[in-house]
Amino acid sequence: MSAIRGGSRARTRQAILDAAIEVLARNPAAPLGDVAAAADVGRTTLHRYFAERGDLLAALREExxxxxxxxxxxxxxxxxxxxxxxxxxxxxxxxxxxxxxxxxxxxxxxxxxxxxxxxxxxxxxxxxxxxxxxxxxxxxxxxxxxxxxxxxxxxxxxxxxxxxxxxxxxxxxxxxxxxxx
Amino acid sequence: MSAIRGGSRARTRQAILDAAIEVLARNPAAPLGDVAAAADVGRTTLHRYFAERGDLLAALREExxxxxxxxxxxxxxxxxxxxxxxxxxxxxxxxxxxxxxxxxxxxxxxxxxxxxxxxxxxxxxxxxxxxxxxxxxxxxxxxxxxxxxxxxxxxxxxxxxxxxxxxxxxxxxxxxxxxxx
DNA sequence: CCAGAGTGGAACATCGATGTTCCACTCTGG
DNA sequence: CCAGAGTGGAACATCGATGTTCCACTCTGG
Missing domain, CATH: 1.10.357 (Tetracycline Repressor; domain 2)
Structure with a gap:
């Protein structure tokens, strides 16, 4: 059920955003791999949530x-x-x-x-x-x-x-x- | 005479440093091509004075x-x-x-x-x-x-x-x- | 004018980051 | 147990920045 697994998706998404804040605050040019690592998530997964770097940055600005x-x-x-x-x-x-x-x-x-x-x-x-x-x-x-x-x-x-x-x-x-x- | 042309070399070097300060102040990750352009100098010439990006940054810190x-x-x-x-x-x-x-x-x-x-x-x-x-x-x-x-x-x-x-x-x-x- | 310093552009190899694809794995609700 | 969501790793294509090489050009001191 996507409604149920949705909780998992939301949690992963938030973990990536939190990690991005932490990593990009120190180095705005940090590679996405570093963000993924900080979020304890594969780079593939990160791209599944935010297709491009710009998508992540946009979500970050919103957050x-x-x-x-x-x-x-x-x-x-x-x-x-x-x-x-x-x-x-x-x-x-x-x-x-x-x-x-x-x-x-x-x-x-x-x-x-x-x-x-x-x-x-x-x-x-x-x-x-x-x-x-x-x-x-x-x-x-x-x-x-x-x-x-x-x-x-x-x-x-x-x-x-x-x-x-x-x-x-x-x-x-x-x-x-x-x-x- | 290198002593005579030395004046030209020093001037070019300074122009590159000044341009680098201006460009990198606004965007620390700016490509060297931008610095060269701001200095009104070919990218080749820039590399003639500062072989690597690190060399330019070191000279910049010194300046x-x-x-x-x-x-x-x-x-x-x-x-x-x-x-x-x-x-x-x-x-x-x-x-x-x-x-x-x-x-x-x-x-x-x-x-x-x-x-x-x-x-x-x-x-x-x-x-x-x-x-x-x-x-x-x-x-x-x-x-x-x-x-x-x-x-x-x-x-x-x-x-x-x-x-x-x-x-x-x-x-x-x-x-x-x-x-x- | 001429030699040589200084320069710029074009072409090239390299490298790291990016984004995509595919497959095997895990975990959970039923 | 089993189906399907969610995931991670490996492999790959692409792109932009970097750094190098080579050659033709300009400019200036003699």
Whole structure:
């Protein structure tokens, strides 16, 4: 029954996606064989789920976007002061782990034009409630946040630092950067 | 005379290196043909100067390291307060332009163990003169600086922002992050 | 002008990643 | 047990990047 075996298919697919996030976060040009190996799956099987590299990448973007959206929802950008909401957003995004590295390049680049509208609204609220320095434009704050998150994640994976400690430093620095003089 | 034509050789070599910095900063996996084209040079000629891709990358690292060292020297890390010196360093590094992107990944990663000793001395001076928050370890400040620089450089190349404006935001945010509460 | 350095293009061999095909194997629901 | 889904390995064709060779061309110092 495909309905029953479907569970197995979904599990394999997810294992491949998870492995792809892990492997491609470290090396975006990694061969598919490495992804398959990390997923404990034959290369043949990987191709059965994602015919071409582009198919895998597309699914990956979708998965990353999904997780990103969930994290943003959890941060409740509409509550509290602008700066508090930004803190929560950093916290939630930081927990995305490897997805961060994967998103980093695109995120910084993609948002060149219009930055996320929820994010922008949050920042504008911060201008008004006095928790965010009006000198700092929303797009810049978005770049700032992402680069801090990336630096923090690197700090965790490369140095011998706990996620908690890294998050503390990130929040300390984002706060400092954002607060009006 | 090789001494005379040597000038031509040096010029061609430099043109290739400059092109490589530009091309590989945007796409580290770019084919050598792209680099040759950007340098206005035949692929054959490129191989005449750098037999293998690795040779080009090695020369590139050397060139980048040289420029990085020069920038650090210009920043006179030993003068003024720790925070002022850090400002100058950001300023000098930011002017490296494309070299930034090239160095970024390595820099953040490479300095995992021991971070630059001059940098560390500068930060410790900042702890003592009260211009740098002692809660922030030197390695973290190094990551912070690099990620800010990278974000700023992206901001310039992707959005329609002047280098000057981006630098202002970088310094504003680094200052805010570093200053003790 | 001429010799020789420096160059670019064409052609080629090689290599690794990619994607496909086929077959034998395993595992599970019935 | 048995049918069929799901899988992995081996073998293969293809493709793009790499690196090499060779030859004709240009340019400059003498």
């Amino acid at each position: 990353a976007g999904r997780r990103l959206g969930e994290a943003r929802d959890r941060a409740r950008l509409g509550d509290d002061s602008g700066a508090s909401a930004l803190r929560r957003l950093c916290q939630e995004f930081f927990d995305l782990g490897d997805v961060l590295s994967l998103l980093f390049r695109e995120q910084v680049a993609v948002d060149g034009e219009g930055c996320d509208e929820n994010f922008e609204a949050m920042v504008r609220r911060g201008y008004e409630d006095g928790s965010v320095d009006p000198e700092l434009p929303p797009i810049w704050l978005q770049s700032l946040m992402w680069s801090q998150l990336y630096a923090g994640w690197h700090y965790v994976t490369e140095c011998q630092v706990s996620r908690h400690e890294a998050l503390r430093l990130i929040l300390r620095c984002v706060d400092g950067a954002v607060t009006p003089r | 980048a390291g040289r420029r990085l060292g020069e920038a650090r020297d210009r920043a006179r890390l030993g003068d003024d307060s720790g925070a002022s010196a850090l400002r100058r360093l950001c300023q000098e590094f930011f002017d490296l332009g494309d070299v930034l992107s090239l160095l970024f990944r390595e820099q953040v990663a490479v300095d995992g163990e021991g971070c630059d000793e001059n940098f560390e001395a500068m930060v410790r001076r900042g702890y003592e003169d009260g211009s740098v928050d002692p809660e922030l370890p030197p390695i973290w400040l190094q990551s912070l600086m690099w990620s800010q620089l990278y974000a700023g450089w992206h901001y310039v190349t992707e959005c329609q922002v002047s280098r000057h404006e981006a630098l202002r935001l970088i310094l504003r945010c680094v200052d805010g992050a570093v200053t003790p509460r």
